Amino acid sequence: AASDPDLVERARVARAALGDRAFILGHHYQRNEVIDFADVTGDSFKLAREAAARPDAEFILFCGVHFMAESADILTSDAQKVILPDLAAGCSMADMAEINQVEDAWDVLVDAGLGERTIPVTYMNSSAAIKAFTGRHGGTVCTSSNAEVALRWAFDQVGGLDGDGKVLFLPDQHLGRNTAVLKLGLSLEECVVFDPRRPGGGLTEQQIADARMILWRGHCSVHGRFSLQNVEDMRAAVPGVSIIAHPECRHEVIAASDFVGSTEHIIRTLEAAPAGSAWAIGTELNLVRRLAQAHPDKSVHYLDSTVCFCSTMNRIDLPHLVWAMESLLAGRVVNQIVVNEDDAHWARVALDQMLALPG
Numbered sequence: 001a002a003s004d005p006d007l008v009e010r011a012r013v014a015r016a017a018l019g020d021r022a023f024i025l026g027h028h029y030q031r032n033e034v035i036d037f038a039d040v041t042g043d044s045f046k047l048a049r050e051a052a053a054r055p056d057a058e059f060i061l062f063c064g065v066h067f068m069a070e071s072a073d074i075l076t077s078d079a080q081k082v083i084l085p086d087l088a089a090g091c092s093m094a095d096m097a098e099i100n101q102v103e104d105a106w107d108v109l110v111d112a113g114l115g116e117r118t119i120p121v122t123y124m125n126s127s128a129a130i131k132a133f134t135g136r137h138g139g140t141v142c143t144s145s146n147a148e149v150a151l152r153w154a155f156d157q158v159g160g161l162d163g164d165g166k167v168l169f170l171p172d173q174h175l176g177r178n179t180a181v182l183k184l185g186l187s188l189e190e191c192v193v194f195d196p197r198r199p200g201g202g203l204t205e206q207q208i209a210d211a212r213m214i215l216w217r218g219h220c221s222v223h224g225r226f227s228l229q230n231v232e233d234m235r236a237a238v239p240g241v242s243i244i245a246h247p248e249c250r251h252e253v254i255a256a257s258d259f260v261g262s263t264e265h266i267i268r269t270l271e272a273a274p275a276g277s278a279w280a281i282g283t284e285l286n287l288v289r290r291l292a293q294a295h296p297d298k299s300v301h302y303l304d305s306t307v308c309f310c311s312t313m314n315r316i317d318l319p320h321l322v323w324a325m326e327s328l329l330a331g332r333v334v335n336q337i338v339v340n341e342d343d344a345h346w347a348r349v350a351l352d353q354m355l356a357l358p359g
């Protein structure tokens with residue numbers, strides 16, 4: 001639906017009045033009405049770099065979800081303020097790994113004598129506390145656009161891919177499994193799932209000892225909806241269709257897709273595709289709809305037959321953005337995201353490690 005023209009006008013006025021004091025970042029899953037006001041759009045990796053590259057902006061307005069705003073706070077200076085226009089914009093996947101659960105899981109590994117040979121890697125979609133845990137234990141953050149490089153680096157730290165070192169991958173089991181199996185060549189059997197709700201993660205000591213990837217039992221509820229049946233139905237309905245999906249989808253979906261990648265990668269792939277080509281996209285619906293609009297010369301389909309928004313990304317809407325901007329102009333800093341100093345320090349170690357990865 002078109003936005004209220006009065007609100008759009010208020011947004012224009014407030015944006016102009018803030019000028020260079022503010023920088024607005026928009027994740028690719030944001031609503032059109034918000035994307036229209038973003039200075040930069042991107043996937044989580046690009047947005048983390050963009051936040052770090054704006055030292056002159058007093059306010060970073062982060063139109064995305066909580067863990068992204070936390071990372072921006074960690075990567076910016078103390079004088080800069082990161083604002084999340086709606087504090088309810090969380091991420092259900094990030095919420096699936098709590099720091100005390102992860103500390104307990106680490107104790108299980110240490111008790112099994114595997115502490116020295118295990119390195120944590122956390123997906124960007126995790127709390128600052130989990131990133132700090134990762135930094136304290138010598139690991140790295142990764143995103144969907146650098147997971148392969150990050151995992152290769154991590155295995156190198158514990159004796160190489162041919163050795164017997166292990167990665168504890170937090171919190172998205174699908175990204176971890178998809179990358180390990182389809183990019184690194186590990187077997188499905190070498191990937192085990194640690195369930196924090198069960199004693200010992202629900203794994204025997206032997207299972208843990210034999211594993212190379214210990215995957216946290218987390219997933220994205222949006223991407224979890226795509227199924228192998230969707231892929232098969234799409235291929236039957238649209239002959240010649242290319243399927244491109246986000247690596248948060250289940251393994252059987254990714255294994256049956258033609259292309260896989262981050263939101264930014266999906267956008268670039270569509271841009272490079274020839275006119276007349278047909279695409280089915282397995283990711284959040286705001287982005288897929290924008291891609292369909294941007295490429296009228298291609299036939300762009302949504303991989304699922306139902307509506308699949310990320311409800312927390314959608315919490316950020318124009319009313320919240322206008323409220324945040326007008327508040328800042330009135331001298332009230334609202335919805336600032338501040339990570340405590342200790343977590344910020346160690347999370348930064350893990351984020352800097354990611355930013356230093358090759359590629």
Ligand code: 13P
Nearest residue numbers: 043044045143144262263
């Ligand atoms: P990207 O890094 O690909 O933008 O993914 C972020 C995310 O939350 C996907 O669900």
Ligand code: SF4
Nearest residue numbers: 091092093220222310
């Ligand atoms: Fe989290 Fe999934 Fe939404 Fe991404 S799409 S922010 S992983 S709930």
